Amino acid sequence: MKINLVVFAGVKEVLGWERLEIALTAPATVADLKRQLLLTYPEITDLMAHCVISVDQEYSDDSTVLEEGCEVGVIPPVSGG
């Protein structure tokens, strides 16, 4: 299945892109996606340790199941206000 990945701030700077369609073997959870991301992009390992994952604009945890076509965000520690 395919999901839409979107990254921000420092992660976006390191990767050099903001959005990417990613192929995942279904069924897949957030934990599966994180493992695959670290294998594909080892350069964000340190940053990822402080990031949380959103699924369809809601905060998720490792057990959240990903659906075909969902939007997954890699969210660094926020600093608005």
Next chain:
Amino acid sequence: MKINLVVFAGVKEVLGWERLEIALTAPATVADLKRQLLLTYPEITDLMAHCVISVDQEYSDDSTVLEEGCEVGVIPPVSGG
């Protein structure tokens, strides 16, 4: 000695005036003034029970000594804001 009395809100409405020069036998404290006010204006007895007295624009207590020419305020419960 003479002091300048100034009254506000409900007390002013009952008395029908705002400022008055009052003669007091020196030495006099705030307690002495309050006794004299209640004798002269018994109609404000109920209101006075909830008022505090200011001397030269500062809150005072019964033992505060009045000086010639000072300004004494009869301060009902405040309700600003």
Next chain:
Amino acid sequence: MIKLTEQPIQAQEALDAIADCNAGANLLFVGTTRQWTGEQETRELKYECYQEMALKQMQQLHDQAMEKWPLLGVCMIHRLGSVPVGETSIAVAVSSAHRQPAFQAGPWLIDRLKQVVPVWKQEINQQGDSSWVHPVNPGATS
């Protein structure tokens, strides 16, 4: 800035008074005349004060707040005379580098102002009847 005025209060004036390039936090409290208090409908509030003492007490609150917290600016403006429904009777603004002092000083200032500053309000209802509002008999503002 400390001010008593018979003119409408502009919120921006209070914010301008506390603006500081080292402030990250700016807090403004605005008290307005409320239309309904339970089933009682208010038309306007009328404020009078003991001017010299009110200014003195407001200045003391200003100074005390500046001592208690690391504030960059403190502003209190109280309107006098008639304040119709929806209009502002009081504006209290504070600024600080970080937000915690502002969030502590703001409510402290308005609480203390309501306790010590000699200002009195009369409530005028829809029938035109007026009554003095005392703290034991809370009225139509904040």
Next chain:
Amino acid sequence: MIKLTEQPIQAQEALDAIADCNAGANLLFVGTTRQWTGEQETRELKYECYQEMALKQMQQLHDQAMEKWPLLGVCMIHRLGSVPVGETSIAVAVSSAHRQPAFQAGPWLIDRLKQVVPVWKQEINQQGDSSWVHPVNPGATS
């Protein structure tokens, strides 16, 4: 009202959004870019966000605040892009009949916004160097 904007934020807009004839208390918090943080001089802050999620999270905070307290209005406006020293990055305003709910909801909303709304700031110093500000590495606003 919930809003993300690249334009300067007017405080009055946030106050207008929460105005209610039954409100006696109106509280506005304005976060501004601070010039100095210790010995570090800031020139500007640059904000970016995950727009769809930021709006969703802000709306959830709005709804949660309305449930927790008897509020009449809640407004949150966050600026994006460059915010020079002294200008406003965030305005949070709440109104209520009496002042206590407003004074509780105001700091709660800004605290929660800083925890959950996906907005990130970069600090640009006087030399033009930029660095991401993270909560563990507090930056030049409130």
